[in-house]
Amino acid sequence: MKLNKEENFSEWFDTVLRESGLYDYGRYPVKGMGVWPPFGFKLRKLVLNIIRDLLDSTGHEEVLFPVLIPKTLLEKESEHIRGFEGEVFWVTKGGHEDLDVPLALRPTSETAISYMESFWISSYKQLPMKLYQIVPVYRYETKATRPLIRLREVSTFKEAHTAHESFEGADSQCAEAIEIYKKVFDRLGIPYMISQRPPWDKFAGALYTVAFDTVMPDGRVLQIGTVHHLGQNFSVPFEVRFHTEDGDKDYVWQTSYGLSDRVIASLVAVHGDERGLVLPPEVAPVQVVIVPIPQKEEEQQRKVLEEAKRVEEELKARGWRTVLDDRDELTPGAKYYEWELKGVPFRIEIGKKEVEGDELTVARRDLKKRVKVKKGEIHQRLKEMSDDMLNNMRERAWSFMKSRIKRVRSLEEAKELVEKRYVVELPWCGSKECGLRVDEEVGRVLGVPLDEDAEAKGERCAVCGREAKWWIRVAKTY
Amino acid sequence: MKLNKEENFSEWFDTVLRESGLYDYGRYPVKGMGVWPPFGFKLRKLVLNIIRDLLDSTGHEEVLFPVLIPKTLLEKESEHIRGFEGEVFWVTKGGHEDLDVPLALRPTSETAISYMESFWISSYKQLPMKLYQIVPVYRYETKATRPLIRLREVSTFKEAHTAHESFEGADSQCAEAIEIYKKVFDRLGIPYMISQRPPWDKFAGALYTVAFDTVMPDGRVLQIGTVHHLGQNFSVPFEVRFHTEDGDKDYVWQTSYGLSDRVIASLVAVHGDERGLVLPPEVAPVQVVIVPIPQKEEEQQRKVLEEAKRVEEELKARGWRTVLDDRDELTPGAKYYEWELKGVPFRIEIGKKEVEGDELTVARRDLKKRVKVKKGEIHQRLKEMSDDMLNNMRERAWSFMKSRIKRVRSLEEAKELVEKRYVVELPWCGSKECGLRVDEEVGRVLGVPLDEDAEAKGERCAVCGREAKWWIRVAKTY
Numbered sequence: 001m002k003l004n005k006e007e008n009f010s011e012w013f014d015t016v017l018r019e020s021g022l023y024d025y026g027r028y029p030v031k032g033m034g035v036w037p038p039f040g041f042k043l044r045k046l047v048l049n050i051i052r053d054l055l056d057s058t059g060h061e062e063v064l065f066p067v068l069i070p071k072t073l074l075e076k077e078s079e080h081i082r083g084f085e086g087e088v089f090w091v092t093k094g095g096h097e098d099l100d101v102p103l104a105l106r107p108t109s110e111t112a113i114s115y116m117e118s119f120w121i122s123s124y125k126q127l128p129m130k131l132y133q134i135v136p137v138y139r140y141e142t143k144a145t146r147p148l149i150r151l152r153e154v155s156t157f158k159e160a161h162t163a164h165e166s167f168e169g170a171d172s173q174c175a176e177a178i179e180i181y182k183k184v185f186d187r188l189g190i191p192y193m194i195s196q197r198p199p200w201d202k203f204a205g206a207l208y209t210v211a212f213d214t215v216m217p218d219g220r221v222l223q224i225g226t227v228h229h230l231g232q233n234f235s236v237p238f239e240v241r242f243h244t245e246d247g248d249k250d251y252v253w254q255t256s257y258g259l260s261d262r263v264i265a266s267l268v269a270v271h272g273d274e275r276g277l278v279l280p281p282e283v284a285p286v287q288v289v290i291v292p293i294p295q296k297e298e299e300q301q302r303k304v305l306e307e308a309k310r311v312e313e314e315l316k317a318r319g320w321r322t323v324l325d326d327r328d329e330l331t332p333g334a335k336y337y338e339w340e341l342k343g344v345p346f347r348i349e350i351g352k353k354e355v356e357g358d359e360l361t362v363a364r365r366d367l368k369k370r371v372k373v374k375k376g377e378i379h380q381r382l383k384e385m386s387d388d389m390l391n392n393m394r395e396r397a398w399s400f401m402k403s404r405i406k407r408v409r410s411l412e413e414a415k416e417l418v419e420k421r422y423v424v425e426l427p428w429c430g431s432k433e434c435g436l437r438v439d440e441e442v443g444r445v446l447g448v449p450l451d452e453d454a455e456a457k458g459e460r461c462a463v464c465g466r467e468a469k470w471w472i473r474v475a476k477t478y
Numbered sequence: 479m480k481l482n483k484e485e486n487f488s489e490w491f492d493t494v495l496r497e498s499g500l501y502d503y504g505r506y507p508v509k510g511m512g513v514w515p516p517f518g519f520k521l522r523k524l525v526l527n528i529i530r531d532l533l534d535s536t537g538h539e540e541v542l543f544p545v546l547i548p549k550t551l552l553e554k555e556s557e558h559i560r561g562f563e564g565e566v567f568w569v570t571k572g573g574h575e576d577l578d579v580p581l582a583l584r585p586t587s588e589t590a591i592s593y594m595e596s597f598w599i600s601s602y603k604q605l606p607m608k609l610y611q612i613v614p615v616y617r618y619e620t621k622a623t624r625p626l627i628r629l630r631e632v633s634t635f636k637e638a639h640t641a642h643e644s645f646e647g648a649d650s651q652c653a654e655a656i657e658i659y660k661k662v663f664d665r666l667g668i669p670y671m672i673s674q675r676p677p678w679d680k681f682a683g684a685l686y687t688v689a690f691d692t693v694m695p696d697g698r699v700l701q702i703g704t705v706h707h708l709g710q711n712f713s714v715p716f717e718v719r720f721h722t723e724d725g726d727k728d729y730v731w732q733t734s735y736g737l738s739d740r741v742i743a744s745l746v747a748v749h750g751d752e753r754g755l756v757l758p759p760e761v762a763p764v765q766v767v768i769v770p771i772p773q774k775e776e777e778q779q780r781k782v783l784e785e786a787k788r789v790e791e792e793l794k795a796r797g798w799r800t801v802l803d804d805r806d807e808l809t810p811g812a813k814y815y816e817w818e819l820k821g822v823p824f825r826i827e828i829g830k831k832e833v834e835g836d837e838l839t840v841a842r843r844d845l846k847k848r849v850k851v852k853k854g855e856i857h858q859r860l861k862e863m864s865d866d867m868l869n870n871m872r873e874r875a876w877s878f879m880k881s882r883i884k885r886v887r888s889l890e891e892a893k894e895l896v897e898k899r900y901v902v903e904l905p906w907c908g909s910k911e912c913g914l915r916v917d918e919e920v921g922r923v924l925g926v927p928l929d930e931d932a933e934a935k936g937e938r939c940a941v942c943g944r945e946a947k948w949w950i951r952v953a954k955t956y
Contacts, residue, residue: 024594024597027594028593028594029548029593030546030547030548030581033546034544035544035594036541036543037541037598038539038540041541042540044542061516061519062520063513063514063515063516064513064514064519064522064633065513065514066506066512066513066631066633067614067631068567068631070507072507073507086573088572088573089546089569089571089581090569090570091568091583092568092569092570093567094565094567094630095563095566102571103508103567112506115506115507116502116505116506131516140573140575142573152572153544155544
C-alpha cells in the first residue's frame with residue numbers, strides 16, 4: 001500500500017479492492033465483470049442487511065424476477081427503450097438454435113415488473129404495492145469500466161418498484177425513498193448531495209429523477225442512488241389498471257428507486273486511507289482482531305495465548321465478529337498490516353502487560369491510536385467506540401465533501417473550479433438552453449439541490465444574465 | 479383447490495404454486511422462467527437460511543461470480559462442454575455490436591471458478607478451499623418445462639466448489655457434502671434415496687456422481703441434489719496448481735455439489751394436501767395465524783379483538799412469525815381456506831370461549847385437528863408441536879416413499895412395477911451393456927444405492943443372468 005488516495009485515487013482504489021480481498025477485478029475474462037471473494041461477499045451482505053432492514057421495516061416486500069426480458073417487452077415504453085437499447089446485452093441463441101425473439105439481460109426491471117403487476121393488481125385495496133429485488137443488472141458500457149463504479153455486470157442492484165393510487169401517492173413514495181436512502185448512507189457514514197436531475201438527464205421513462213451524489217477523493221462526483229417518479233408512463237402501455245375506491249378504473253402511478261455496487265465503492269473510497277480499508281463496525285466482516293505478542297519465555301507465551309483466547313471467547317459470546325490471529329509464521333507487524341488493509345475497526349494487542357494487568361490495549365482503525373480499556377469493560381467500551389467511530393468517520397467524510405463544494409457566480413470561475421475538481425453551484429435561469437451550455441462548457445449538471453435552500457434570489461443566470469431561479473450543482477462526474 | 483395430488487399431481491402442483499403465491503409461473507413472457515412473489519420469496523429465503531447455516535458452519539465461504547462465461551472458457555474441459563453445449567443460452571450482441579466471443583449464461587460454474595482458483599490458490603496451506611454461491615443457472619431445455627422442476631432459468635442454484643490436496647481429500651469432501659444434504663432434507667422432512675449414478679449418467683467432467691432422489695406423489699422420481707468428485711479434470715486444463723507440503727507442485731483435486739429450486743418443489747409436493755401447502759414451521763413465512771371469530775355483541779367483539787391482539791403481541795415477542803387476520807370483509811371460513819392454502823402450521827381461533835376461559839384453540843395444519851392449549855403455555859406448546867409436526871410430516875413422507883420402492887428379480891416384474899410408477903431395485907452384473915438395456919427397457923437407472931446394503935449376493939443379473947454384483951435402482955424420472 002502506502003498509496004495516497006487523494007493524489008492517485010484510481011490506483012489506490014484498484015489496489016485496495018484487490019489486496020483486501022474485497023472485489024477481484026480485471027482478471028475474470030469478461031470485460032467489466034468481477035468476482036466477490038469471501039471477504040468482499042461478507043461485507044456486501046452486511047451492507048445489504050442494512051438496506052433490507054430499512055426497506056422491510058417500511059412495508060417493502062422482496063421478490064425475484066427473471067434476468068431475461070424479451071425485446072418486445074422492453075420496447076413497450078418507447079422513451080425507455082431509446083434510453084437503453086444502445087447498451088443492452090442480447091441473448092440470441094439457445095443451444096444451436098436462433099431465438100425467435102431476442103432476450104435482453106435486464107438493464108433494469110420496470111418493464112418486467114409492470115408486466116406482472118398487470119396480473120397482480122386489480123384493486124385500490126392492494127395499493128400501495130412496494131416491491132424490491134436485489135439482482136445483477138447489465139449494461140454494455142462502451143466507456144472505460146472501473147471496479148464497482150462502471151461495470152458491465154452491476155452485480156448488486158437493489159431496485160424498488162412501487163405502485164400507487166395517485167400522482168401524490170407516488171410523489172410521497174419518492175420522499176419516503178429519499179428518507180430511506182439518507183438512513184442507509186448515514187449508517188455507512190457516506191456523505192451525500194441530493195439533487196433533482198435536470199429534465200434532460202432524468203431516467204428514461206420518468207417524470208422526474210432525484211439523485212444522491214457523493215464526492216470521491218479525487219474530487220469527481222459519483223452518483224450513488226436514484227429515485228424516479230414514473231407517473232403512468234409504464235402503467236399505461238403495460239395496462240396496470242385498478243378499481244378505484246369510487247368504482248372507476250385507473251392506471252397505477254409508479255415509482256422506482258435504486259442503489260448499486262456504488263454504495264460499496266463509495267464506502268471504500270470515502271473512508272479508506274493509505275493503509276487500506278476503514279470500515280464502520282456495523283458492516284465490518286471482522287470487527288475485532290486479537291493479536292498475541294510473542295513472548296520469549298514459554299510460560300509467558302502460554303499465558304498470552306490463554307488470555308487472547310479468553311478475550312476471543314468473551315467477545316464472540318457478546319456477538320462481536322472476532323478473529324484471534326495466532327499464526328506463528330507472521331510477526332505482529334505483518335498481522336497489523338494485513339488486518340488494517342481489511343479495515344478491521346479494533347485490534348486488541350495482548351502481551352505480558354495485558355496478561356498481568358487489568359487493562360487491554362485496543363487500537364482503533366479510524367484514529368490509528370491505541371487506548372487502554374479495563375478488562376471488565378471491554379464489551380461496553382467497544383460498543384461506545386463503535387458509535388464514536390462511525391460518528392467520527394461520518395463527520396470527517398462530510399467535512400471533506402463540504403470543502404469541495406463552492407458557490408460561484410460566473411462561468412469562468414465555475415470552469416476554473418470544476419477543472420480543479422470542485423463541485424460548483426451556479427445561479428441558473430431554469431432554461432434548458434442555458435443548462436445544456438453549462439453541461440458542455442463547465443461540467444455535468446447534477447441538478448437543483450434538494451438538501452438546501454436552492455432559490456437564487458437576486459442572482460443572475462451565469463449563462464444568459466437573466467434573472468436566476470435556482471442554484472444548480474455542476475461537477476466532473478464518473 | 480380440492481384437487482387430489484396423487485391422482486392429478488401436475489395440475490395440483492401448478493395450482494398450489496400459483497394460488498398460494500409461492501411461484502408465479504406460466505405468465506412471465508419467457509418460456510421456462512417464473513417469478514418469486516413476496517410469499518414465495520420469503521419461503522425461499524428461509525430454506526436458503528438452512529442451507530447457508532449448514533454450509534457456513536462447516537467452513538464453506540460464500541462468493542459471487544459473474545453470470546457470463548466466455549465460450550472459450552466453457553470449452554476448456556472437453557467432456558464438460560459436450561455435456562452442456564446443446565443447452566446453453568448465448569449472449570452474442572452488446573448494444574448493436576456483435577461480440578467477439580459469445581458469452582454463455584452460466585449453466586454451472588466449474589469453469590469460471592476453476593479459472594479464478596488458478597489465481598487464488600498457490601499453497602497447500604490454503605487447502606481445502608470450500609466455496610459456494612447461490613445464483614441462477616440457465617439451460618435451454620427442449621423438454622416440456624415445469625415450474626421449479628424443469629426450468630430454463632433455475633432461479634435458485636446453490637453450487638459448492640471445493641479444492642483439495644489429494645484424491646482422498648476430495649473423496650471425503652463428497653462424504654461431508656452428503657451428510658450436509660441429509661441434514662438439509664431432514665430439516666425439511668423430505669425423504670431421499672442416495673444413489674451412485676451409473677458411469678454413463680454422471681456429471682459431464684466428474685469421476686463419479688452421487689445423487690439424492692425423492693419420489694413425487696405421482697410416483698415419478700425427482701433428482702433433488704448431486705455431489706460430484708471432479709478429480710483433476712478441471713484443475714489440469716485450468717492449471718490450478720499448488721505447492722505441496724513436500725515442496726512439489728500438483729494440481730488440486732476438486733468436488734462440486736448442488737441443490738436447486740427442486741428442494742422447494744419437493745417440499746411442496748411431498749407435504750402438500752388437498753387444501754394446499756403444508757410447511758414445516760422452520761420455513762413457514764407465516765407460522766401462526768390468529769383468526770378472531772366475529773361476535774354479535776359489540777362488547778364481545780371488542781374483547782375478542784383485544785385477546786387476539788394480546789396473543790399476537792406475545793407470540794411476536796417470542797419470535798413467532800405471526801399474522802392477526804382481522805379483515806372485516808372475510809368470514810373465518812374464507813380466512814381458514816386462504817391460510818391453509820399457504821401452509822401456515824398453526825391457526826389460533828379466538829372467540830367468546832377463548833376470551834372467557836384460560837385456553838386457546840389451536841388448529842394444526844398437518845393433522846387438520848384442533849387442540850386446546852393453556853394460555854400461559856402457548857409459546858412452549860407451539861414449540862413442542864413444531865417439533866412434533868416436523869417429525870410427523872417426515873415420517874409420513876418417508877413411509878410413502880418407502881412404500882413406492884420394491885425389490886424384484888426379473889425384467890418383466892420390473893417393467894410392470896415401473897409402469898405403475900414404482901421405484902424398483904434389480905440385481906445387476908455391473909456391465910454397462912446390461913445397465914443400458916435396463917435404461918432402455920425399464921426406466922432410468924438411478925444407480926447403486928449408497929444408503930443401504932447394495933451387494934446382491936447370490937443373485938443373478940436381471941438382464942444377462944450372470945452373477946449379480948449390485949442392486950440398482952430404476953424408475954420413471956422427471
